[in-house]
Amino acid sequence: MSEMLRLRTLSLEVSSKLWRVDESREEPVLQLLGNTDVDHMGGQVALIDYAGNDxxxxxxxxxxxxxxSQDGAGWFGFAIRAQDLRNYEVVWFMPGAERGSTVAYLPVAHGIVPWWTEAYATQEKGTVRIPADAWFRARVDVRGSIIKVYVDGQFVFEKKLTYYLSSGRPGLYVGTATDAEFRRIVLSEL
Incomplete structure (x- = not known):
């Protein structure tokens, strides 16, 4: 069963008052704008009330x-298997990333996104093009302890989840000092 979520009526648990649904366009857009906090290293999440594990x-x-100050810096994407607003796993997209490493995975424990660790630095990242000035379609399939990530229908990578969360809510993620928008959100049972 696939269902496009209705942003106008969607109940979200959010970590910041900056999350809002903009209804001034042809279709509603979930956005996080004005995210200027550079001291909060955990990012912001909007969690969806959904009971499925896979x-x-x-x-x-x-x-x-x-x-x-970094041109094109930005981190945004999916929160997966969220236990609460501070414990989840994330797949983020980076349009201005160095060396073409534009998609990455990280476990987030107790609100800490450990991007500075060797485990993050040495992991294989996705190298698909992420536009800095246009909409793109992303998908994450979560089944058991494995995720598969796709961008505009192209397979990017498969990863084993390392936070060992066997269930939890899906959501959206926006990282430090990043503004991003989301629309046409679809959830499907696997």
Missing amino acids: YSMESEMRFVANHL
Whole structure:
């Protein structure tokens, strides 16, 4: 069963008051804008009330801005198997990433996103093009302890989840000093 979520009526648990649904366009857009906090290293999440353990989540996403000195810096994507607003796993997309490493996975424990660790630095990352100025479609399939990530229908990578969360809610993630938008969100049972 696949279902496009209705943003106008969707109940979300959010970690920041900056999350909002913009209804001024042709279709509603979930956005996090004004995310200027560079001291909060955990990112911001919007969690969806969904009871499935294994699921596929798709969304069109768009990088809006960053509030750092690095051109094109930005981190946004999916929160998966969230236990709460501080414990989940994340797949993020980086349109301005160095060396073409534009997609990555990280476990987030107690609100800490350990991007500085050797485990993150040495992991294989996705190298698919992520536009810095346009919408793109991303999908993550979560089944058992494995995730598969796709961008615009292209397979990017498969990873073993390392936080060992066997259940939890899906959601959306926006990292430090990043503004992003999401629309056409679809959840499917696997």
